[in-house]
């Protein structure tokens with residue numbers, strides 16, 4: 001067996017394996033999603049104690065075993081526990097949505113953009129609440145889809161290429177994956193109408209010209225449109241199943 005290799009990783013979830021060991025599912029910077037055995041993690045004073053918790057960013061030393069599904073974690077160092085997420089149930093809920101998303105839609109395949117984007121958001125959400133937090137989550141989801149290769153055609157009509165008029169409402173064709181202009185729209189199509197403000201924010205987010213920390217949060221009606229568009233785009237392209245953790249967030253956040 002070759003020596004251990006070092007990678008940064010986000011802990012997605014863990015499960016007890018034996019009286020003293022647990023298995024951790026990690027989203028790593030180097031390999032994408034992998035599972036590791038943490039021997040002795042459940043012993044008091046174990047070297048992994050307290051580090052293998054959902055959301056934690058760790059530096060992991062992993063013995064990668066060829067053709068095996070579970071690798072061996074030899075050491076881990078806590079870089080950030082994102083404790084601020086646990087301080088508020090809604091934040092924790094969105095954090096669980098993010099790890100559920102990664103667990104569901106990634107493979108053992110590196111994606112540094114997605115890794116860095118997730119770390120950035122977990123860090124940022126620790127200071128957010130309410131509408132700002134919800135916007136943060138949906139922008140996370142949108143750009144995670146982009147990182148996985150599902151980029152909405154947001155700049156011009158998917159059929160004729162026409163660029164929408166500035167300051168006007170636009171129509172979004174979820175099934176087609178982007179904007180559709182009046183001339184190209186058909187009667188059978190299901191389109192979502194987006195206000196100019198929601199369209200601007202979505203377009204800028206997809207094109208990564210939003211400063212997610214500094215730019216002000218748009219009003220609730222706009223966040224609602226972004227929520228709906230992103231959710232339906234996600235549902236259509238990745239199986240139509242909603243994230244279970246979102247139901248939890250809905251329950252604790254009350255009517256939105």
Ligand SMILES: [Zn+2]
Nearest residue numbers: 157160181184
């Ligand atoms: Zn068109």
